[in-house]
Amino acid sequence: MPDITLADEARYLHRHFFGGPPPPEVVERYAQACGRVLGEEGEHSGPLLRKVVGLGLDPEAVEIALRLRGNRTLTRKIQTLFYLVEVRAEYLPFFFNQRPGLARGLWAVLAATAAGTRTLVRGLLLVRRHGLA
Amino acid sequence: MHDAIVVGSGPAGTFVAYGLQGRDVLVLDVGRLPPPACGLAGNLYDLRRSSPDLFAQLIGQDFAGLRNLAGSKVSLKLKAPCTEYVIRGWERLFPVRASGFEPMQSFARGGLANAWGAGVFRFNDRDLRDFPLAAADLDPFYDEITAHIGVSGASDDLDPWFGPGQGLMAPLALSCLGRELLAGYQRRRELFRSRGIAVGHPRLAVLTREHRGRAPYAYDAMEFFKPRNPAIYNPAFTLEELMAAGAVRYLGGRQALAFRETPDGVEVTARNLETGDTETHAARSLFLAAGALGSARLALASAGDHSTRLPILDNPMSCIPLFRPGLVGRALDPREPTLGQLCVVFDPGGGADLVQGTIYGTNGPLRTDAIFEFPLPIRASLAWAKHLSPAMGLLMLFHPGVRDAENHVRLAPDGALDIRCRPVRPGGAEGPLIRAFCRIGFFSHPALCVRPGLGQGLHYAGLLPMAEHPGPYQTDADGLLHGAQRVYVTDGACFPALPAKNLTFTIMANALRIARKARETL
Numbered sequence: 001m002p003d004i005t006l007a008d009e010a011r012y013l014h015r016h017f018f019g020g021p022p023p024p025e026v027v028e029r030y031a032q033a034c035g036r037v038l039g040e041e042g043e044h045s046g047p048l049l050r051k052v053v054g055l056g057l058d059p060e061a062v063e064i065a066l067r068l069r070g071n072r073t074l075t076r077k078i079q080t081l082f083y084l085v086e087v088r089a090e091y092l093p094f095f096f097n098q099r100p101g102l103a104r105g106l107w108a109v110l111a112a113t114a115a116g117t118r119t120l121v122r123g124l125l126l127v128r129r130h131g132l133a
Numbered sequence: 134m135h136d137a138i139v140v141g142s143g144p145a146g147t148f149v150a151y152g153l154q155g156r157d158v159l160v161l162d163v164g165r166l167p168p169p170a171c172g173l174a175g176n177l178y179d180l181r182r183s184s185p186d187l188f189a190q191l192i193g194q195d196f197a198g199l200r201n202l203a204g205s206k207v208s209l210k211l212k213a214p215c216t217e218y219v220i221r222g223w224e225r226l227f228p229v230r231a232s233g234f235e236p237m238q239s240f241a242r243g244g245l246a247n248a249w250g251a252g253v254f255r256f257n258d259r260d261l262r263d264f265p266l267a268a269a270d271l272d273p274f275y276d277e278i279t280a281h282i283g284v285s286g287a288s289d290d291l292d293p294w295f296g297p298g299q300g301l302m303a304p305l306a307l308s309c310l311g312r313e314l315l316a317g318y319q320r321r322r323e324l325f326r327s328r329g330i331a332v333g334h335p336r337l338a339v340l341t342r343e344h345r346g347r348a349p350y351a352y353d354a355m356e357f358f359k360p361r362n363p364a365i366y367n368p369a370f371t372l373e374e375l376m377a378a379g380a381v382r383y384l385g386g387r388q389a390l391a392f393r394e395t396p397d398g399v400e401v402t403a404r405n406l407e408t409g410d411t412e413t414h415a416a417r418s419l420f421l422a423a424g425a426l427g428s429a430r431l432a433l434a435s436a437g438d439h440s441t442r443l444p445i446l447d448n449p450m451s452c453i454p455l456f457r458p459g460l461v462g463r464a465l466d467p468r469e470p471t472l473g474q475l476c477v478v479f480d481p482g483g484g485a486d487l488v489q490g491t492i493y494g495t496n497g498p499l500r501t502d503a504i505f506e507f508p509l510p511i512r513a514s515l516a517w518a519k520h521l522s523p524a525m526g527l528l529m530l531f532h533p534g535v536r537d538a539e540n541h542v543r544l545a546p547d548g549a550l551d552i553r554c555r556p557v558r559p560g561g562a563e564g565p566l567i568r569a570f571c572r573i574g575f576f577s578h579p580a581l582c583v584r585p586g587l588g589q590g591l592h593y594a595g596l597l598p599m600a601e602h603p604g605p606y607q608t609d610a611d612g613l614l615h616g617a618q619r620v621y622v623t624d625g626a627c628f629p630a631l632p633a634k635n636l637t638f639t640i641m642a643n644a645l646r647i648a649r650k651a652r653e654t655l
Contacts, residue, residue, distance in 0.1 A: 078511065086500060
């Protein structure tokens, strides 16, 4: 398993949820937050994130599968990243509806919920296959 | 020797000081203050669009905005960089060991009212039935405080519970969701009223026009990030007026530790938090206004009592999400108020307790605060937050405080406060309310209700209760502590019962009443 740093985590998670590399200050703040808020020491990832990032696993799928079991280790990491990007103007479209419309909104919710069901199933399989629980 | 020492600067302490004007009053207070500059101006959402990076203002260089990721959770209003001062360091100054109760304390100037919802509701005779007081005893003080602080609201179907609407400013503008809900209620008023449900505008200590030099509410959505909005009343405003006028002497950075009555007064021992030194301050009378837990702790510590159990009350809460399908996909309204939109009273009669709630929108906090609470994968949660949030309101219900002989507070020998409570599961109101709101197109389900733990209501009361014939650790109808000649309890600790209404307005009125009465004899 390759050695994974907190910066690697930030870049991997960001690419999955938002596409492309994160701004450098987001990477820097992510590493600082992991130390100060989540109590992590040093710049290297813990065992769960090493597996998720090192094996190229779907972090969203793994996260929901673990969260529903009461394990919020990955949840806290992703949530940290989300806090750091939400306060930046270029990310507002990810968090706020830019194109109002009842039909569009209902379709977006239904589509995301259906996709989410598949994500959950994928996550349960990944957790089991890789012994992540 | 001063005429009076007031311990604390929250709603009670401020209005004791206000009521004692003309006397030599010393306010002892820890008195944390907000940072000198917040870096936030204008409307929050306009700012979020125009400023590339608001990390410092919304999260903070010390990551205050992330504190709920680890450790005990705090209110979303209390974790922003410019608002965390309200509760900073409270655990260190006030050690508590709690089971079945989630306490919170503030050592800020103005107390927890630095981050309150500003609901101001008069207690009527029914609310006061367990008090040695009547509404007529408090009404003149409610009137005086209304004129002083500015209250907005309306005379409507809630008048029987909130009192007549004279002296009120116009209510805050409603959001789209609020307007649709009120219109739906008005169309089906008969149905709602037949089920014991009334809906109307809240009474809020929020200005809708200029008042005594304070500007009206600007609909800037800053309540979760920026303190000391001049439109939202803060007891610190009154206290600082008194300080500027030379009407009180204020000593901040002091934590009161104990008091002792002397032949001609009271001595208060306090710690100077900057130097660590212990100081003694003397006055003819002492007014405890340190918050219910703080005042109780002082009473026990002053008696060296580590065995007596004091009762404790808090309003159990339940939160009901209400969903209006027709509003799905609506764009964010940056000027939608984040304060209470509408109030709901559930008073079914037949001896059942009254339950009161306030409906809020979802625009206030960061979206990241909410999306990880949905039982969905993150991108689905994000879609729900984007498209469903505009269609959602939150009905926050307060239930009456429950007296349980097992719920108590004791001062441990090491100085910590031990709080033991049994879990409370309020019930009976959610079902009828959900069914009624479904009839006007606002949907929910009891399974979606969230019931925060006892203590999160932040309406602590009952520890040193008023009584007709007070015994140890009780007070008379004028707040005088049993066994004391010159020590008054003026905050929620002296409330013998806790109806479902926010108690802050009544704390203010009662504190003013106690001070005015005591002033005659100082």
